[in-house]
Amino acid sequence: MAFSGAGPKGQERRSDHRVQLQNPNLAKMKEDILYHLDLSTSTHDLPAMFGDVKFVCVGGSPSRMKAFILYVASELGLDHPGKEYPNICSGTDRYVMYKAGPVLSVSHGMGIPSTAILLHELLKLLHHARCSGVTVIRIGTSGGIGLEPGSVVITQQAVDACFKPEFEQIVLGKRVVRKPDLDAKLVQELVQCSADLNEFPTVVGNTMCTLDFYEGQGRLDGALCYYTEQEKKEYLQAAHAAGVRNIEMESTVLAAMCNACSVPVAVVCVTLLDRLQGDQISSSHEVLEEYQQRPQKLVSHFIKKRLAAA
Ligand code: R2B
Ligand code: URA
16 A cells, blocks of 8 residues: 555554545445445445546535536537436435436535535445545535626635534534544636636635524524624624634535545536525526536536546
8 A cells, every 4th residue: 555645633644545435344345235325335336437536526405516516528529419317316305416428417405415415425435346546525505795797706715604624523522622624735727717718707716614594594584683784894804804604504524524535626616696685595597507507617617628638
């Protein structure tokens, strides 16, 4: 086994760029059932199915992730007539997964718990498949702070609802904090890709990850609201002053878990509205549809460029 440099928790990072799981128990298991993906190491040949995967794109919505695989396949010239992209996880309705060449497109649902479950199984899948040099990118939606709706935010640092660069989880009744850092080189590559396209405004900024869409993001229009409009305004302004440019619900867990397994990760989200102007998402379906294609375009361009350089 080849090692180079320091990895997570001061461990050595392998120079073969494999996914480094952090669980000694797995080596003792005869079979690993990836329950929510309806895949298993004994019933599926995971290296044959997934061994060539280099780009894993994740997003909340199943239909968006299907649209993405069709788009990226056509951009990469993989969509010859009659080619179909079946849902690899059709035996479950928890998540969807599509593959086109080296690209895997997977839904994670809404929020940290759903995303954490997906990531445990997805990272194990990549490990069992002996994938190397994998990059993970979330293509998502968000609420912007002080940005024109439709702007794309490439996350510099994921932060929690107190603007801290931390992902906190309770494990065995104790508070465990992990670093939700994004890959700085990936951020720069994605910025360059947006400049290449020159089709929509793109900024680099901090992304605030919350546990809820309504009270958790300071909305005034949920079923519950015990704060004033002024308090909401002050909170969003404080977030902006802390470098936050958009708000969503998955970035910290994604960054923390990929970091722990030595997988470079990026988050690219379009903003559906400017939260300094309101709370309701009132743009037409057509407009929202076009906004959601922006991260897909940016990330497809990135993948094409990376493959051309390989
Ligand atoms: C963005 O959009 C969803 C909420 O509408 C959530 O999954 C997120 O992060
Ligand atoms: N997703 C969020 O989490 N918040 C928004 O405001 C929009 C999309």
